[in-house]
Amino acid sequence: MSTSHKISVHCPYKLQKCIVDIPADNSFGDLKVLVSERIGIEPRFFKLVFRGRERSEGDALYAAGVKDGSKVVVVETEEYLQKRRKELTSHGLFDDVPMEEDSQAGAPAVAEEHDEVKRQIEAIRGEVDDLNAQVRELQESAQSGPPSDAGDSRADSDKKLKIVMELLTQKLLKLDSLDASGSA
Template identity: 30%
Template sequence: MLRSKSSKPSSPAIAGDTAKAVDEWEVRPGGMLVQKRNPNADAGAVAFPPIPNIRVRVKHGSAYLDVYLSPQSTFGELKKLLSERTGLHPLDQKLVYKGKDRDSSAYLDIAGVKDRSKIVLLEDSTAQAKRVLEMRRSAKMEKAAKSISQISVEVDKLALQVSALDAAVSKGVKVGENDVLNLIELLMTQLIKLDGIAVDGEAKQQRGMQVEFTTLSLIWISMF
């Protein structure tokens, strides 16, 4: 009778190579099999020296300002540095280089700015006026929203009193006429306040909702 030959066990060297090969691969979340990245792979990468800063001479009025920054900076970043030196808001600045007004998103090196290049700083009166108007508008809207919130708190308190009177009436308790008239007067006062608030946008919608709620409270108490 012939005996079947038993398979020879894998040698440790082969098994080790197989385990190493398997360990070099990984499955990404999408199911793709890729080779693992060596965390130390970048250790031997060539390190490029940092780009040295350049000195830019900025003429502001009769004065000259020396600013040091990377040539890969934008004109907007230069404006921020100049704002610290001049107190002029970055949005109110115009930077003119080689006779052209440069956009804040433009890069110095791409525009040709080099060490010791000269740039002229001008005040943009149009942008300044626009920014001031926007600040005033924002402050006005913020004040209006605060006023509406304060009125909302007062109306909520009055609505609770209306609800309490309604509960009393439901139980057969006689409600004083002066109490009803007083609540009506207070609710009307809040409506007048709401009507005097000039708003637009989101605040306008907020005011409209508050007017509607206050009016419903008035209708409710008028039914007593």
């Protein structure tokens, strides 16, 4: 039993809003078991994707950066999709359409969403590059040695550095908030 504090993890699956409370030091495998109970699919039939990457069951939530309120996307495996398709087809509830044609139906919307996320990332990258240039300037001025009134200059440099660090933190938070999960 874990003694770690609990975090709430959002695990969207289709139209379900699955929120799981789990100790922060648990693994993705533990999360997978809890999600499985909520959505009714065996753990072997889905993957968990966090920040655009599939996570293995042994990965620790805290080590991957999962925090209270984080979103971990549930993605069905190909095996599950084929199994489900066979079940529906055998009951006459689904026309037997090849998987390739079926998956292409939503491709334009996904591509458009992907392009929008790409644009947002590029905009943030430009802002981070500007901040990086400011950091370099501050480093160069610090390395060039103190001018005659070092006290005032040092205080100004520290203040500028704190401002740049805060701006960088804001950009990273902005990047983290982008929904880049797609259909991984």
